[in-house]
Amino acid sequence: MDAISINNVTKSFKIFAERTATLKDRIINRRKNKYQKFTALENISLTIQQGQTVGFLGRNGSGKSTLLKLLTGILYPDSGEIEVKGKVSSLLELGAGFHPDFTGKENIFMNAAILGLTKKEIKKKLNEIISFSELKEYIDNPVRNYSSGMYMRLAFSVAIMVEPDVLLIDEVLAVGDAAFQQKCMDQLLKMKAKGTTIVFVSHDLGAMEKLCDRVVWISKGIVRSDGEPKKVIDQYLAHLANEENKRLIDESLVNSRINEQVNESVENEETTRSIDNKDPGRWGNQYVQIDNVYFTDYNHQSKFSFLADEQMIIKIRYKGNKEVENPIFGIAIHTIDHIHCYGTNTFIDYFKINRIKEQEEGTINFKIPTLNLCSGTYLVTAAVHDEHGNQFDFHDKKFSFMITSLTKDVGIVKVPHTWEQNV
Structure with missing residues (x-):
């Protein structure tokens, strides 16, 4: 049995480019305000079965909250039909429906009455509501004195x-502290077990995978994917990594053009044998010069943003300005706060490079089959030196890449592991 039915729903808004004209201006000058039409949702069709828990996933501005407001009846669609069966309870905006001058207790009666409870039913559940909220000491104070967490x-x-048949939740649980968030999650799991239909929007992907039977990914007003939580979340993370990668590449190209313009404006500077003394993060005699360090996947597609456990190649482009014997290339990875994660070089790994000739150009590839790193931004140091440690070119934390991960591991590295219990 379907608890929620959404058929070909479209919702758009008018975004005005200027202030609203006065009535006089409208009548005399026949002036109309200019506006752009923004389509928040376009031909959305979904059915949610009774007792199912469904998460709406997507970036800010994708239309998730608009869809929840349509389900509650706060907004009405431009076209299409929505049917919600049973008693609906919603948490869309912090403190929506609360009067700031009323006490917490008075607002409980008013809010519960709006949700369909009689005064007798509210009195019966009053102590239970107060106990769950943990606001007994403040329940007779006006809610204008409450913090955002107390509101929530x-x-x-x-x-x-109020024991609804359908519970709609927007991103409000993020306001609470960790202990209360866990308490809310436990309560939602109990409601799910009782057969309550739950629809919620959240950016907490771990909570969404744990709670939901199904996840719907909405992007730019249309449904991009709908199905098993892990599968849809992985698709969403891959999309985010790809979008972030495009942004970082565009940003890198802009910075590269700026650097080229700056370099062209510097006259009478010996670029092949010396390094700008104003750059404290780079030094060496430039016998071998590192021209660039960039990142790709195993298909050699340039990337800056990777998923945890993905493959990566760090490519070091070099140029020989003088013939050198037995050069050694090194790589080091650091966290954004400069904690040294890992470092190695071609000498340690027994990868011998006999010589680099003058004017020789080439690439050294450092291949990582599995990125066992937690989410975050990482800095890379690249260097080339001789067997005695004399630096040819050293770039200290000059390059960066990002890791995105679904799991909530903390720290730096993801250590392969399993759990077991022996009784």
Whole structure:
């Protein structure tokens, strides 16, 4: 049995480019305000079965919250039909429906009445609501004196204690502290077990995978994917990594053009044998020069953003300005706060390079089959020197890449592991 039915729903908004004209201006000058039409949702069709928990996933501005507001009846679609069966409770905006001058207790009665409870039913559940919210000491104070976290506690407590058939939740649980967030998650799991239909929007991908039976990815007002949580979340993360990669590449190209313009403006500078003394992050005699360091996948596609456990190649482009024997190339990876994660070089790894000739150009590839790193931005140091440690060219933390991960591991590296219990 379907609890929610959405058929070919479209919703758009008018975004005005200037202030609203006065009535006089409209009548005398027949002036109309200029606006752009923004389509928040376009031909959305979904059905959600009774007792199912569904998460709406997507970037800010993709239309997730608009869809929830359509389900609650706060907004109406331009076209299409929406049908929601049963008693609906919603948490869309922090403290929505609360009057700031009323006490917490008075707002419980008012909010629960709006959600369809009689006064007798509210009195029966009052102590339970107050107990869950953990606001007993403040329940007789006006809610204007509440913090945002206290607002959320009270609103969530009312919403779940009215025992709705359908519960709609926007990104409000992020306001609470860690202990209360876990308490809310436990309560949602209990409601799910009882057969409550739950629809919620969240950027907490771990919570979404844990709670949901199904995830719907919405992008730019259309459904991009709909199905098993892990599969859809992985698709979404891959998309985010790809989008971030495009942004970083564009940013890199802009910075590269700026650097070229700066270099062209510098006259009478010996570029092949010396390094700008104003750059404290680079030094060496330039017998071998590192022209660039960049990152690709195993298909040699340039990237800056990777998924955890993905493959990566760090490519070091070099040029020989003087013939050298037995050069050694090195790589080091650091966190954004300069913690040294890992470092090695061709000498340590028994990868021998006999010589680099003058005017020789080439690439050294450092291949990583599995990126066992936690989420974050990482800095890379690249260097080339001789067997005695004399630096030819040293770039200290000059290059960076990003790692995105679904898991909530903390630290730097992802250590392969399993758990077991022996009783």
